[in-house]
């Protein structure tokens with residue numbers, strides 16, 4: 001799945017910018033609070049308006065302190081997936097359960113320097129694992145390849161039946177990096193500048209999806 005990040009879109013024209021990525025699987029919405037990350041973006045009222053402006057399911061990525069208090073309302077509003085940061089949550093399992101109770105998928109995000117191991121035990125409570133491939137806070141940064149070892153670990157656990165998860169990568173995903181992420185086992189790809197910086201964003205989505213699919217099948221289906 002390809003999830004264009006509206007962080008790279010024109011915030012004064014969000015409805016049109018959503019329409020410009022027709023065919024996208026999820027629309028990625030970066031919520032930043034100027035505390036968990038230095039940047040400040042948008043919050044629940046804008047998400048509510050977007051929900052009325054597009055049929056593309058919303059993938060809300062909350063880079064905020066205290067998701068215990070602030071995450072469930074995004075699910076209640078109608079987001080398809082609500083992801084919050086492991087580093088910020090006091091009781092991640094309770095947050096995931098509240099999100100699911102409101103009918104959304106629950107996602108756990110980890111920053112590049114955050115190991116997966118302490119969270120493996122609680123991952124069955126989640127539908128999505130978001131592996132940050134840049135430091136959260138800004139679009140247009142360079143992809144950190146080393147982080148893909150976490151994607152490989154998660155993919156092994158999913159393929160062996162120990163977990164059921166979407167494995168999402170976010171940050172620096174573009175035509176040069178998406179194949180490595182797909183080969184490592186990611187199946188949801190967030191792309192901000194690579195989509196909204198393109199002349200034709202919808203075509204960029206289709207091209208990225210095709211590229212990821214080729215790379216994934218190359219690694220997953222070795223000839224007998």
Ligand code: DX5
Nearest residue numbers: 005136137139140172192193
């Ligand atoms: C960064 C955000 C990303 C960002 C990705 O903190 O979580 O979703 O929009 O932007 P690009 O694809 O430009 O790296």
Ligand code: ZN
Nearest residue numbers: 030061170190
């Ligand atoms: Zn994001």
